[in-house]
Amino acid sequence: MPLIEIKNLTKDYGEGKGIFDINLSIEKGEVFGYVGINGAGKTTTIRHMMGFIKPESGSAAINKLDCWKDSSEIKKIVGYVPGEIAFPDAPTGTEFLKRQAELLGLKSMSFAETIISKLQLDPSANLKRMSKGMKQKTAIVAALMADPDILILDEPTTGLDPLMRSEFIAILKEEKKRGKTIFMTSHMFEEVEQTCDKVAFIKDGKIIAVKPTDEIKHHEEKVYQIEFTSHEDYLRFLSEEFEFANKEESKNQVTLNVHDRQINALFKALKRYHIKSITEIKYTLEKYFKSLY
Known part of the structure; x- marks a missing residue:
């Protein structure tokens, strides 16, 4: 049985807003990406998973616990980073994290200190006056500090600079190696490509595709950019029976x-020409996303 299972989950807010008949299965140890434009239904799905919203129909379950009926138990086993961070009234980040540790029954802050160090966070700062990036780091520490086996992350790198985003990806990869099950939304396609085993795409509240990331990266349709040594070879190649996406005569490209299935034929044909360079333009998650939309 999947560790996280969503069956026919529906919440209709009217005027086409909400989520409709969502079905997802996430296995133990899997890193699962959830991608869609703003308003597509990502956060609504996650709020159901955390037990904040009661579904109109269908269900969400984590570790065989019903996310609505057993929401208090869900919160004990899941590390959660919300899409919109609103901290309780605490004077500093340090005080907030201490209160979280007490709620979670933590006896040691050693793991929290490790994450704080990696993210270069100064938790002694005033919680309300922290920058968006600092608040995001504090929320990440709060989600990870109890070392939970399941992480649900709603746009976890929002507000982080590129260096800290890279560090967070390294943390996620380490958590993945340790067997954690991770469900995350993100606008950063590279982030999803680097960390996720599988991705679900949501549009207008409905799942339109679920794909392994490896399958997307190794797409059967390839794109090659070829530059010829001479203009004569460039012109001669134009008579070949291939699909030309672009021609740049000034560059002989x-x-x-x-x-x-055409790759062997392409390279066989290229033996008859003098080639300056050939480059494969990799198919990306972003290209696949745009093709769906």
Whole structure:
């Protein structure tokens, strides 16, 4: 049985807003990405998973616990970073994290200190006056400090600079190695590509595709950019029966769309030409996302 299972989950806010008949299964130890534009239904799904919202129909379960009926138990086993951070009244980040530790029954802050160090967080700062990035780091520490086996992260790198985003990805990869189950939304396609085993795409509250990230990266449709040594070879190549996506005569350069089954034919044809360079333009998660939308 999947560790996280969402079945026919529906919440209709009217006027096409909400989520409709969502079905997702996340296995233990899997890192699962959830991608869609703003308003697509990502946060609504996560709020159901955390037990903040009662579904109109369908269900969400984590570790065989019903997310609505057993929401208090869910919160004990899940580390959660919300999409919108609103801290309780505490004078400093340190005080807030201490209160969290007490609620979680933590006897040691050693793991929290490790995350604080990696994220270069100064938790002694006034909680209300922290920058968005500092608040985000504090929320990440609060989610990870109890070393939970399940992480639910709603846009966890919002507000982080590129260096800290890279550090957070390194933390996620380490958590993945340790067998954690992670469900995360993100606007950063590279982030999802680097960390997630599988991705679900949501549009207008409905799942439109679920794909392993490896399958997306190794797409059967390839794109090659070829530059010829001479203008004569460039012109001669234009008579070949390939799909030309772009032609740049001034550079003696063409861009081709090539299906996997055509690759041998392409390289066989190229033996008859003098090639200056050939580059494969990698298919990305972002390209796949745009093709769906």
